[in-house]
Amino acid sequence: MKAFDYARAASLSDAVGAPACLIAGGTNLLDLMKLEVETPSALMDITRIGLNEITAEGDGLRIGALVTNAACAADPQVRQGWPLLSRAILAGASPQLRNKATTAGNLCQRTRCSYFMDNRSACNKRRPGSGCAALGGINRNHAILGTSDACIATYPGDMAVALAALDAQVKIEGPGGSRRIPLREFHRLPGDDPSRDNVLQPGEVITSVLLPAPVEGxxxxxxxxxxxxxxxxxxxxxxxxxxxxxxxxxxxxxxxxxxxxxxxxxxxxxxxxxxxxxxxxxxxxxxxxxxxxxxxxxxxxxxxxxxxxxxxxxxxxxxx
Amino acid sequence: MAQTPAARIAVNGVSHDYKGDPRRSLLDFLRRDFGLTGTKKGCDHGQCGACTVMVNGRRINSCLTLAVMHDGDEVTTIEGLGMPDSLSALQKAFVSHDGFQCGYCTPGQICSAAAMIEEIREGWPSFVSVDVAGHARLDDEEIRERMSGNLCRCGAYANILAAIKEVMESGATS
CATH class of the missing domain: 3.30.390.50 (CO dehydrogenase flavoprotein, C-terminal domain)
Known part of the structure; x- marks a missing residue:
């Protein structure tokens, strides 16, 4: 792992616009840092800034960005009104990982394409312009829809798939103010710039995920x-x-x-x-x-x- | 490099001020700084569960978290659950059911099982729960699913399951 500066954010305002890589659960980021696929020079620990509650909002629910996957899946309101979300979270990873992984971190997890995770391989997502070793390589896990000549990686998670079906929204705080976008528009297709997994801009921070009212059925x-x-x-x-x-x-x-x-x-x-x-x-x-x-x-x-x-x-x- | 903030971490009830390179994982901190080598390094990538410990009562992979991030936390390792002269119910059950062969995954299995029993007490559902909003059954399928984050290369799963079931059914403190 490459050396980095470590700092703790005391509040959301420390994190918004910070010239640092944010870390909360760290289950994906630290894995990639050990592989030196991610090499941030500065980490900001955001685990002490709140945003870890699930609260009713109208007929819907607001899930704080730092609510752990385990807490979200076990939440009585989520289980009752949005069991799809509980089930999808519980389908992913292991209990140990779900105890650390957070709502926002889960959305921002990187692909598990083996070429992305191997620094010796060509990968336009990891090193733009280097090519895509998965094209013509071992691509059993790769995408069948929305691919490009530059990248055939998948988004690997479960939770976001449920959130897409439930038509959730993502609340984002940035240096220029806050915005709210449909979860379905949060992740990107690779196009000619697969280095960007989602539409977050530098300095922006996800603060919560909003669930609309439960659907009967x-x-x-x-x-x-x-x-x-x-x-x-x-x-x-x-x-x-x-x-x-x-x-x-x-x-x-x-x-x-x-x-x-x-x-x-x-x-x-x-x-x-x-x-x-x-x-x-x-x-x-x-x-x-x-x-x-x-x-x-x-x-x-x-x-x-x-x-x-x-x-x-x-x-x-x-x-x- | 900027000054790294300190972290006071309680391990099995003993406080320790962590200072130094922020790259150190909680796992390496426990083994090297604290000399608690019961917690094992298997894959070091969160895939095997050998490094499982409890932080504030919840099981996590100690390899995938930085020690410096645990300021104010209480960590419980296998040594904190029981020592040879004071084995916990789960430790005794793993011995009596032959719940291991090489033993490398065992500390992680036992820490994981202890936390799992608490999760079930609190009514947490699992992926195999018929109704995630309802009460979980305490059958083999549920325990297997809830223990899937702990791999055993020796394949002692049947006996691990038997040991955990015995403790759960006895209602003993794990």
């Missing part, structure tokens, strides 16, 4: 992975679905580990609404979702896997 998180626990997703599907009189009246879907961001496709949600559940409908939804999907060799299997996982989730969500 079913909330499902299905995660497909190489082992049953403590593994990243190959494909995951988060679904919020409401049915009235046998007809789908609301559908909010999000997909994990198939793109550089939690993937949402409003066309798929729109297609489902107003229809009666059937295998033919689920096939049509998968066709639409995956019409632009492209395998890279090692991850070709993700296309049929995403299709089947979507069909399984829709069948479960619409079963009587």
């Amino acid at each position: 079913r909330q499902i998180y299905r995660k497909v992975r190489d082992r049953a626990s403590y593994a990243f997703a190959l494909v995951s599907v988060a679904a919020v679905l409401r049915i009235e009189d046998g007809t789908i009246v609301q559908a909010q879907l999000a997909f994990g580990s198939i793109a550089h961001k939690p993937w949402t496709d409003p066309r798929v949600d729109t297609l489902l609404v107003g229809e009666r559940p059937s295998k033919a409908l689920f096939d049509k939804a998968a066709d639409l979702l995956l019409e632009g999907a492209q395998g890279q060799g090692g991850n070709d299997f993700k296309i049929p896997l995403a299709r089947r996982t979507l069909a399984a989730v829709l069948a479960e969500a619409t079963a009587e």
Whole structure:
């Protein structure tokens, strides 16, 4: 690990605009610092600035940026109204990691592309302009949607996939003031600048995540992975679905580990609404979702896997 | 380099002022500065759980956190749970059920299990809970899922599970 200066923030205002890398749970950052993939010259510890409470806000919920993943998943209000979020958090990492990892840190976690994590490999995300070793390399875990010639990495997390389905918002404090953006617009596609995972600007700090009022109906998180626990997703599907009189009246879907961001496709949600559940409908939804999907060799299997996982989730969500 | 702020860390009830290179992990601090070598370094990347300790009662990977960040925290290691002449219920159960072979993962397994039992007491759900809003069952599937952050290369899982179950069912202090 490279040497760095360490300082503690006493309040949010110390952190906003600070010329330092912020650290809270540190479970991803310190891992990458040991690998010298991340080499910050200054760390600012933000674990003592508050922002660690979950509070009601209207019919929704405000989750502080520093609420741990474990505390969020175990929170009675979250479990009751937004069980999808609890389930997705509990699908990720291990209990030890969830006790440290925070809400904002989880959103900002980096890809687990093995070439990104290996300093000897070409990687446009880690070293812009160096190329992408995953293209033509071992790319079993990589993206099938929204890729570019520069990067085929995935966003690896579970929590943000649930937040995308729930249409959460991210509250951000910056040197120029605060802003609030939909979670669905927080992460970026790689395009020609994969070094940027999300839309945070230098000096900005996530302060909370806002959940809208709970949706009546079913909330499902299905995660497909190489082992049953403590593994990243190959494909995951988060679904919020409401049915009235046998007809789908609301559908909010999000997909994990198939793109550089939690993937949402409003066309798929729109297609489902107003229809009666059937295998033919689920096939049509998968066709639409995956019409632009492209395998890279090692991850070709993700296309049929995403299709089947979507069909399984829709069948479960619409079963009587 | 700027002056690194100090950190007062209590380990098994003994306070220690940490000063020095901020790069030191809590794991290296425990083993090198404190001489508490019960906590083990396996992968050093948060993937194996051998370094599991409790901080303010919650289990964490001590390899993935900086010692300097733990100012004011109370750390409990395997030595704090019990020593050879004062074994905890979990330590005794791991012995009687043969819950290890090489023993390298064992301190982490036991610290993790002790914290897990407390999490279950507090009603925390897991990924395999049928209803995350409801009460968790205390069956094998739940314990396996909740212990998945601790790997055992020897494959002593069946006996680890038996040891933990015995302590949970007895209601003894872990």
